[in-house]
Amino acid sequence: MIGYVTIGVSDMGKAKQFYGDLLGELGGKVLLDMERIAFIGESMAKPMLAVCVPFNGEPNHPGNGNMVAIPAGSKEAVDTFYHKAIELGATCDGEPGQRIPDMFYGAYVRDPDGNKLAFFEFS
Structure with a gap:
């Protein structure tokens, strides 16, 4: 899609x-x-x-409410991707954890330009 x-x-x-x-x-x-x-x-x-x-040559701006969500494959992988992103220069925007009981585990970072990423696992 x-x-x-x-x-x-x-x-x-x-x-x-x-x-x-x-x-x-x-x-x-x-x-x-x-x-x-x-x-x-x-x-x-x-x-x-x-x-x-x-394209317009103007500075990039991370959108408010925009986010790229990346399926990690497991809760352990969510933790791994979160820590690797931080190691590579991202900043924390929400440490790994259970967000929706028994359903959604996720972590959030901002890349070096401020774009928001989520790593997640539906369980």
Whole structure:
């Protein structure tokens, strides 16, 4: 249903490194790099995350209420992705924990440009 989600960044090199390192364990890698925009994922046939410098040349701005949610595969993996993101320069926006009893476990970070990410597991 979703082909890709695009988030604005201020430094393409830094963003590609951050997301390549963070999503590598899920098979994520830079699949297409067109200087201003790069697509990261497992394959062009699966949902991807695109990082880009805004087309209009204006500074990027993380949206209020916008978030990219990444299925981690387990509660333990949520913890691992959260800590890896922090290690790579993200900031905490909600430590790992049970959010909805017996249903949703998640953690939240902001990437180096302030874009919000969630790692989650429905149980």
